[in-house]
Structure formats: C-alpha cells, structure tokens
Amino acid sequence: MLFGAILVLSWLVLLIRYPSKALPISLAALIGLGLVTSYVLWQESREKRHLAHxxxxxxxxxxxxxxxxxxxxxxxxxxxxxxxxxxxxxxxxxxxxxxxxxxxxxxxxxxxxxxxxxxxxxxxxxxxxxxxxxxxxxxxxxxxxxxxxxxxxx
Missing domain, CATH: 2.60.40 (Immunoglobulin-like)
Structure with a gap:
C-alpha cells in the first residue's frame, strides 16, 4: 500500500514538473492498461458464455x-x-x-x-x-x- 502511494505521488510530481515528457508516457501507459483490461474482460465474458452452455x-x-x-x-x-x-x-x-x-x-x-x-x-x-x-x-x-x-x- 505504501509502495503504491509513493508510486502515484512520484508520478504526480513528474507530471507537474515535466508535463511535456510525462504526459505522452502517461497516455501510452493508460492506453496499454486499457487494452489489457479490455482483453481480460473479453476473456471472462467468453468463459461465462461457454459455461452457460x-x-x-x-x-x-x-x-x-x-x-x-x-x-x-x-x-x-x-x-x-x-x-x-x-x-x-x-x-x-x-x-x-x-x-x-x-x-x-x-x-x-x-x-x-x-x-x-x-x-x-x-x-x-x-x-x-x-x-x-x-x-x-x-x-x-x-x-x-x-x-x-x-x-x-x-
């Protein structure tokens, strides 16, 4: 929990201090996280659909x-x-x-x-x-x- 809080705080400091460099990297990480999340949700719905049959x-x-x-x-x-x-x-x-x-x-x-x-x-x-x-x-x-x-x- 403490490690996560330190990580988020560091990210916010970098985003405020160096927005031109941190913003594109943050957007790329957010898109990657979104892709992974959508893949996991798709897999779960596929398994549930098959289990229902x-x-x-x-x-x-x-x-x-x-x-x-x-x-x-x-x-x-x-x-x-x-x-x-x-x-x-x-x-x-x-x-x-x-x-x-x-x-x-x-x-x-x-x-x-x-x-x-x-x-x-x-x-x-x-x-x-x-x-x-x-x-x-x-x-x-x-x-x-x-x-x-x-x-x-x-």
Missing part, C-alpha cells in the same frame, strides 16, 4: 452408482468450444428451499470434470456426496453444481 445434472442414484459414490453426474457440452477443465462445488437443497445443506469443510471432496470434452459430447460418472448437515438424508435432497469454473479452447 454446459448442461450439468446431479441426481442421487444409489441404485446405479457405487455405495461410496452415489451421486450420478451427467454433463453435456452444448457450447461450440472444447471444454479443457471444469471445477465446481456441490450444493444440497431441500425441494423448494434456498438453504444449502452441504457443509464446506476442508476435507470436502473436490469435484472436477473431464479434460478435452468436445462440443456436443456427453460425460457421465458417479461422484461422492458432499458432507451434509446432520439430520438430513441424501435421498430427500436436490443436488446442484455451483461456482463453476472452467477453461475452453477454440
């Missing part, structure tokens, strides 16, 4: 999945780009309720998707349940993927 469904399915991984996942890549990486958190809700019943602990399973999922391709697997608050059974809850983070290649 993913169909990810979670169902409690102890009859079709192993006992230690009873959560069935179905992922469909409906975007026009290859899904390279995908991470998410699993949330559990009672039907019609908005309180997340999955506990966020250090030993909570980390969920990640397949690598290189082509456009239009599907992926299915079974996942472990997240730790639930006491008194709730997984069979009575709805599971949702939240906080999706992913990367795509064109």
């Amino acid at each position: 993913l169909e990810l469904r979670l169902n409690y399915a102890p009859d079709t999945c192993p006992a230690n991984r009873p959560l069935a996942l179905h992922l469909n890549n409906t975007s026009d780009a290859v899904l390279m990486t995908l991470q998410w958190q699993v949330a559990a809700y009672r039907p019609g309720d908005s309180t997340n019943l999955a506990e966020r602990l250090y030993e909570t399973p980390r969920y990640s998707g397949p690598g290189d999922l082509q456009p239009g391709a599907e992926w299915q697997t079974c996942l472990p349940l997240p730790p639930l608050r006491s008194g709730y059974r997984a069979s009575t809850l709805e599971f949702r993927a939240e906080h999706l983070q992913g990367s795509f290649s064109e």
Whole structure:
C-alpha cells in the first residue's frame, strides 16, 4: 500500500514538473492498461458464455452408482468450444428451499470434470456426496453444481 502511494505521488510530481515528457508516457501507459483490461474482460465474458452452455445434472442414484459414490453426474457440452477443465462445488437443497445443506469443510471432496470434452459430447460418472448437515438424508435432497469454473479452447 505504501509502495503504491509513493508510486502515484512520484508520478504526480513528474507530471507537474515535466508535463511535456510525462504526459505522452502517461497516455501510452493508460492506453496499454486499457487494452489489457479490455482483453481480460473479453476473456471472462467468453468463459461465462461457454459455461452457460454446459448442461450439468446431479441426481442421487444409489441404485446405479457405487455405495461410496452415489451421486450420478451427467454433463453435456452444448457450447461450440472444447471444454479443457471444469471445477465446481456441490450444493444440497431441500425441494423448494434456498438453504444449502452441504457443509464446506476442508476435507470436502473436490469435484472436477473431464479434460478435452468436445462440443456436443456427453460425460457421465458417479461422484461422492458432499458432507451434509446432520439430520438430513441424501435421498430427500436436490443436488446442484455451483461456482463453476472452467477453461475452453477454440
């Protein structure tokens, strides 16, 4: 914080003392910063657009999945780009309720998707349940993927 304040103060002194030399350099730096900012915002909007085209469904399915991984996942890549990486958190809700019943602990399973999922391709697997608050059974809850983070290649 102190270093930033010293840097800004030095820039202001140079701008006031030598405006003919400092102003063009400041404008060039401002344009460069603007270009970098616009590129980062464009990348973020592109990732969000591609993530919005993913169909990810979670169902409690102890009859079709192993006992230690009873959560069935179905992922469909409906975007026009290859899904390279995908991470998410699993949330559990009672039907019609908005309180997340999955506990966020250090030993909570980390969920990640397949690598290189082509456009239009599907992926299915079974996942472990997240730790639930006491008194709730997984069979009575709805599971949702939240906080999706992913990367795509064109």
